[in-house]
Amino acid sequence: MTKQDTALTLAPRLAEKIRDMLIAGRLKPGQRLSEASLSSDLDVSRNSLREAFRLLTTEGLLRHEPNRGVFVSTPSMASIIDIYRVRRLIECRALEQAYPQHPAVARMRASVEKALECREASDWVGVGSANMAFHAAIVDLADSARLSAFYGQIAAELRLSFGLLEDPEFLHAPYVDMNAAILAQLEEGKTSEAAAALESYLSRSERTVLAAFSRLGH
Missing domain, CATH: 1.20.120.530 (GntR ligand-binding domain-like)
Incomplete structure (x- = not known):
């Protein structure tokens, strides 16, 4: 299995963990997410984490800003x-x-x-x-x-x-x-x-x- 395949396999589980962090109130609206910190805390590669970010961005829970990073969405x-x-x-x-x-x-x-x-x-x-x-x-x-x-x-x-x-x-x-x-x-x-x-x-x-x-x- 390639690194990309591994990332795609892990991504849904990682997305669920991050979703749980949102539900628990551990991540706040507008908060910038650090790839380095989260990948270390969750003990996963950055590739897997980026794929999870992509899934959560599709759901509207996160947003990606070019040249700035990934942020927790702010509800309307x-x-x-x-x-x-x-x-x-x-x-x-x-x-x-x-x-x-x-x-x-x-x-x-x-x-x-x-x-x-x-x-x-x-x-x-x-x-x-x-x-x-x-x-x-x-x-x-x-x-x-x-x-x-x-x-x-x-x-x-x-x-x-x-x-x-x-x-x-x-x-x-x-x-x-x-x-x-x-x-x-x-x-x-x-x-x-x-x-x-x-x-x-x-x-x-x-x-x-x-x-x-x-x-x-x-």
């Missing part, structure tokens, strides 16, 4: 609106049709518990990460590998929009108890009520993000 207001539209279509439907004993429910519960721990410690970035895990678990209720993979990209774009805001407590604090309430409804078999609560929740979250985003002058 239009992209945020579209992200929430997609979230309603996927998450609310998955919750409405969910089986209360589905294995993903345990991951939802673990995410709620983690968010409560982080809230107690005033770790609002941690609360945000737990919230992302909660919503990824909701998507997993649909038992669709394609939907879950697609949601990974959506989640990365969403976390980038969160990264533009200066007050993570204001952004994440209200949703810890809302997540717990939605989980309780699901566990009681009240899937329609849980889906309706989630739709209202997402509308509130969207308004909060867009209002804060507009105040930044983007």
Whole structure:
């Protein structure tokens, strides 16, 4: 296998690792990515890393600027609106049709518990990460590998929009108890009520993000 073949084989896995870093909030909008640093941290060749960058640029998560390098993308207001539209279509439907004993429910519960721990410690970035895990678990209720993979990209774009805001407590604090309430409804078999609560929740979250985003002058 040639070096180019190896790079092409590794690229999707590397892209997934970088996507996970975006979802975890470890990479920020507008941040310049260092090939040397990332290739060392991930223990991969620069050729493989460049191919992963190319994949993520195609997804819109990164952007390449000639003679300057590769940067983390900065979401637009239009992209945020579209992200929430997609979230309603996927998450609310998955919750409405969910089986209360589905294995993903345990991951939802673990995410709620983690968010409560982080809230107690005033770790609002941690609360945000737990919230992302909660919503990824909701998507997993649909038992669709394609939907879950697609949601990974959506989640990365969403976390980038969160990264533009200066007050993570204001952004994440209200949703810890809302997540717990939605989980309780699901566990009681009240899937329609849980889906309706989630739709209202997402509308509130969207308004909060867009209002804060507009105040930044983007």
